Amino acid sequence: MGQEESRLTSRQSVKKSKKHHRWIILALFIILASAGSAIAYYMHAISPQTHFNHLKTIGTSKNALSGYKEKSGVFNVLLIGSDQRKQNPQGHTDSIVLIHVDLTHHRYNLLSIPRDTRVYMQGQGYTKLTSVQFIGQLKDGTKKGITDAVSAVSNLTGVPINYYAETNYWGFRSMVDALGGIKMKIPFDVTLTHPWNKKYKNMVIKKGTHNLNGTMVSEVVHERDSLPGTDFGRQRLQEEALIGIGNKVMQPQNITKLPALSQSLSKFLIATNLSTSDMISLGLGVKSDYHPRNQIHYYQLKYQSVVMKDDVLQAQNDEVVLDTKQLQQVIQQHFMN
Template sequence: MRAEKHNKKKRKGLKIFGILILLLVLGFGAYAFSIYRSLSDAVDTMHEPIDRKTRNIAFNNKEPFSVLMLGVDEREGDKGRSDTMIVMTVNPEKNSVKMLSIPRDTRTEIVGRGTQDKINHAYAFGGVEMSMDTVENFLDIPIDYYMKVNMEGFKDIVDALGGITVNNTIDFTQDGHHFPVGEISLDGDQALSYVRMRKEDPQGDFGRQNRQRQIIQGVMEKGVSFGSITKFDDVFVALGDNVKTNITFDEMKDIQKHYKSAASNIDQMKIEGSGTSIGGIYYYAVPETEKQRVQTELKTHLGK
């Protein structure tokens, strides 16, 4: 009887964990399950409201919504910058998720400062709120939620999952770790080095973005398989310490209930541009026609 009750709780936790997978995707969102109350406590620790007006999404009506994922390097005495910026739009009617990585050097208006600068500087200037406002203005779509991941601590999440597997397309060495071409297994330290390499990649920041997506998907796949994971407490601690979001636990449950099938169909988008130097500073310049193309695709997916 006790074993049956424990298994029931575990299955419930696994179901809730699907929410986090959909969102972190988060990927970068969440990867935990096990006992329901423990998961609820972890999500409560992750929950961090913001001072910003957002839409009220009717999840029971399966309304499309968007999430901005920020990968932030936070060091002592330094607020840090959002070196990873990924926008996800989720549409359950289309049964799909669109995932756009925004190059960190993209030149755009920083909303709230009235200046043109690199888009990832918005976080350093005004935190999550200014990042959401700036991305919302750049893409001309509503940004409903955010999920912020401390990249230094992301390795703890990977380790708590027992490592992940990715398919590497370029041979390189970073931070003393060698990454050969092909399917490779990564622990937390290796995963962090894997996503940080940029200079040796002929695709530059786009190659780095692709590796970021690989890590996210690797986490998702490992999370879904959870058969080999036993240290649930480690996963909860890693999440609570390193992930913050304005998504509540109740909202996550609603998303799991009405949106979970969309996570199986992820469309990775790319925004084209070119490097340019202004005042001796490197920027990634996106032509207006390209920006409009991406805006239209995302608006259509959100039903706008």
């Protein structure tokens, strides 16, 4: 091959090489642009204002939907603490907290509903709220039990409910331990009269702020008999536990754990309809402006303890009848807008 032909071949090779590199750069650009679009779409999709919009409700009656105006970034969650044990799939509803989440204005209104509240069970008659889930589970399985409980609360309050999350002693304990424990304010002395673990019998947790692991938080929020106002006292402890958990989750080092935590929900929750993307979007929405003492508002209801006929259990039962006027007032002011 002559010198001229060699130079020509070399120039052609350089041109092919440059052309090849251009194609590589173009391909990389397309891949990166596509990835960027996918990331942008995903971030838009999990943005609270986009994600929490046009939501479904669970077992909601027409009564619960009347007067309620859905807003983007606003929804209702029912938290249920169950006495369900590992060896028995059925459980009674032990604690009930209805949460009105407003991610637009960063308001979180919580309403505790006593477990013995008299409610109407569709097609069955009147019974205690704590029995609704158990009866539904016995007849039609776990999911029906939880949706029956959600429906009963929705019909009682007139509030449409979008999400639910149920935990038990072991799940709640695991959740707190996964966060490395929490700092919890104890508003009064707590004596553990009926602990899950008998070795803590009559143990006293003094009024003040304590660093507690999952076991102790679970024992504290389970206590009732030694507390001022019994159920009212338990509700205050539940509020402080939720604030403690929220504070710990929102710490910068724990925000990055949200996806992993949400994928481990089965360790903490018996049942929920919250998806991984729901959890991440909720975490992002709360994190953007989180001041729990100013933003979390806890409401308790007045009631009368009476003995009444339980239509479902066919027996006279101790039941709680809520102050209807106060209930309606709290719902209208804090859960309907």
